[in-house]
Each structure stands twice: as C-alpha cells, then as structure tokens.
Amino acid sequence: MPELSPNPWEWSEPEWRKIVGRARAGRPLRPASWPGGARCAVTLSFDADHETIPLRDADQSPMRISQGQYGNRQGVPRLRALLARHGVKASFFYPAVSALLHPAEIRGVAEEGHEIGIHSWIHEANTKLPPGVERDLTLRAAETLEKVSGQRPVGMRTASWDFSVDTLAIIREMGLLYDSSLMADDDAYELLDDGKPTGIVELPPEWIRDDAVYFNMVRFSALRPYTPPSAVEEIFRAEFDGAYAEGGIFLLTMHPHIIGHRSRVPLLDRLVDYMKAKPGVWFGTHAEVAQWCKDNAAV
Template sequence: MSQHYACISFDFDAMSGLVARGLTTPTPVSRGEFGAIAIPRILDLLKRYEITASFFIPGVVIGTYPKECELILAAGHEIGHHGWTHVPPANLTPQEEEDGLVRGMETIRKLTGNVPRGYRSPSWDLSNSTVELLLRHGFLYESSMMGNDHEPYRVRQGDVVLVDEPMQFGKTTSLIELPISWTLDDFPHFEYLRVGQSLAPGLQNATGVLENWVNDFEYMSQTCDWGILTYTCHPYVIGRGHRMIMLEKLFEALQEKDAKFITLEQGARLYDQRSPFNA
C-alpha cells in the first residue's frame, strides 16, 4: 500500500538569524521578536489539525525565549538542534563548531530531558566537519541538504570537490538525511531582506506559494509509492496573518490528499526500518 508523509518543520530563529548577519540594531531585532508572537498562533493551528511538528531552535533562542520553547515542548512537538547561534557551521572552525554543537545539545537536554536526535544547520550550510561531529555525538538524522526531494538517504562523508576534476564521492555513513529545498521554505518566498549590497526581494503572493507546495506533494503521490516531503517555515515569517491562512489551507489540502503528518525523527526511523544501514 502506498504511503506519503508530510513533515511540517519550523526553524524558530527569532532574531538569531538576523544577528548572525550583523543586523543588531533595534528594527531587525524587533523583526525577529515577532517569532515569539507567532508561536502561540502556530501551536494553536497545529493543535486544531492534530499535527505534530518538528521545531529546530538555536540554543541562544532557547535561552532568550524559554517560555515559548516550553509551550512547544508541552504541546508534544519534536525539538531539534539548530546550532548554538545561527552562524553557519561553514563559517566556524571545527573546534568552534563542536563547542556550539555540545552547548546546544546540553541546552536542549535541560529543556526536554533528552538529547536531540535531529540536526538542522543554520542557513543550511554544513562544514566539512559537520557529518563527523554529528556521528560522534550520536545524531540519528540531519536535515540541511538537497540531494533528493521526497526520498531520505544516507549522508556521505569525505567527498573531494575539485573545480577542474570530476567529483570524488566519499563513503556512505549511517546518518540519515531528511532532504529540504529552498522551494519548500517560506523565507525566500516572503522575506524582504537587505544586507550590504545584497537584496532578497521576497513578498510573494501566498496563493502562488501554496499552489507550488501542494503540487510538490501531488507530484510525490503520483510518482512513488512511499515518500516524505519536508516543509520548512520560520515563525516570524509564516506567522503573519495572510501566511497563517495559507498554512491552514496547506494543512487542509494535504489532508484531502491523504497525507500522513509525522515529525522528522519519525520519518528518519521509518526510513531506517525500510533501508537498514549496511556498513
């Protein structure tokens, strides 16, 4: 029997992603603050549709908004690792990355009573050390790469990437990838952002984004018997009124298409059962 899953995930960055880009003045900080306003709205919507979601939260945000994080936990949602800060691992030294990984793990353990099993890189930019660190610290899965759309896979380690030679693929590890895509992320569609000479225009019509998101699930349903599609939202982005309406319409459309909603950890475990790791 065919089965198609939808993972609804939220990166509760608050102001940390903006601060990591050097935007520390009052207005960008307040922009991130809206994430805390959006959390109760999102939790209420998830409850009404009986959806359990995955929230990836930087350690600094757990420290800044403990009450909101406790609400997420009390509602039964997964809390995954999203760095200590929102600085991309590719911009850190290996030691800085491991120190932040451990600090974030301990913060989540204090909040939930358990170490996180899933990791999502800030800005979806892993370093050459990330996979080794995740394996060393016992992570089951990660969700920052784009090598597939609705089929999880095992992460490689030790790729050699050269500009003027064919790529040399590294060895396959036990770490499970729950792939993502910028097309299924709310930020590039909706957020207007200026950093230096760079401009992200955003501000797209939510109806068109909804159509794309529903059609990606429809394509998965038409082309495979089993698959997991992961959607990524940010509370301070998706929490605005017209986008909350879009999110509710997404839930309705996916339910009409017989989607089964699961967390990313549940998705990783399902994949692990279907395709056990063979070293």
C-alpha cells in the same frame, strides 16, 4: 593531502573526488509503505530563529531584532494553535540562543509533543568558523536544548543549511539519528562518509519548499518579497502532489517570524486541509520519519 590550489582546474582527480565524497548520498531509504499502509509522508518543520539572525550578523538594530521577536510573540502561538487544531505534530529547530531567550516557548512546544531539533548556537555560518568552533557550539547547543526543553535532540539542521566539511563528523560523534541540511534527493537517504555508510538518515530539504525564499525582506538590500501567498500555496501543493504520486516524503521548512503573519498562516491552514483530504497521508515529525525510513527501507 597538501593544500588545494585556488584554481579548481588544477586539482588532481583524488583531490576533487575527496571533495565530492564528503557527506555523499548513499542508498535510498524510501520505504515500501508508510505507517498504517499510508502512501505518502508529510513532515512539517519550523526553524525558530527569532532574534538570532541579526545577532549572528552582529546587528544590534532594535528594529531588526524586533522582527525576530515577532516569531515568539505571534508566529509560534499561531502555529501551535494551527497544529493543535489539525492534530499534527511537527519538528521545531531552535538555535540555542532562541531557546535561552524564550524558555517558556520551547518547553511548551515540547510538552505538546512536537520534536525539538538542533539548529546551531546563534545561527552561525559553519563554513566561516575557525577550526574546532563548530563542534563546540553544536555540542553546547544540544546540551542547552535538552536542559531548557527537557527533550534530547536526535536530529539537526545546520543554520542556513550551511553544512561544513566538519559537520558530518560532529553528527557522527553525537550519535544523531538524522540530519536535514543536504539536498541530493527528494526522499530520505543514507549519508556516506568518504564512500562508507554512516547509518545516518538524511531528510533533504529544498529552497523550493522553504517560506523564506518567497517572503523574506532585508531593508537595506535588493531582497524584497515578490510572491503572494496564493502563489506559494500553489508551489507547495505541487511539491506535495509530486511526493504523493511517487509515494515519498513532503518536507516543508518554515520560520515562525515569516510564515506566522496574518496573511500567511491561512495558506498553511489550507495546505494541511488539502493534504489531510487525500487518502493515505501520514503526518510525522522528522525524527519519526527518519526512524521509519531507517527501519523500513525498501532496499
């Protein structure tokens, strides 16, 4: 296909249909029921970015880097303790550089039965990379995570959910079970590639169910945290209540250096208590949820 015009109104129908058809949502994969006859699935995830956000931006500021290190020193230990207390397994998505900086952490997380997922090399923006670089970095990241953690990743989440026009082909080449970067539904669905089923499960996240949009701050910008923990807890509960009412998935994305602060961990503790108190709630890792959906889709 020839190079696209910079003016979208000049695109032909085949051109805009091709764009829309990349990594399209296919058949829904919501099962008739969850393991043990549960009504709803809950899957918690933590993007252990740590120091990679400033590194990605070529920011050498010790202050910014220290904010990321907080995730390793305080955030992850608190979260691991919380998960152990509740008997819940979660999915931890690591940039490879985070794993190399904190090998004992990722090994400990894996040894406790949590899932390790791919989350880029150094939190790079895929859509800004030269051709071919995304594939190289993703393959290297998967190898690094397996070597450091002892666990072979079966799923990935692109950094900042920056899913490029090449990402799906890389996922297919790697033979991954699932992706968790796209947002076409509330519940799991099969990814289509140019209209053709891929067999890959998409576990859709959403900015509404992400701690960073409520709590993040960048000093030299207009980005300031504006939401108290109680309000975030109210939003997350409402999202869970909707998933519970519909018999679907509640997928929550968090970051150790953000949710791991003293004033914020309690909201997650209360949220897990709230969800566990409901009858018929199954907690699974992303890999467990994706496999169950793939094997037990109602249609």
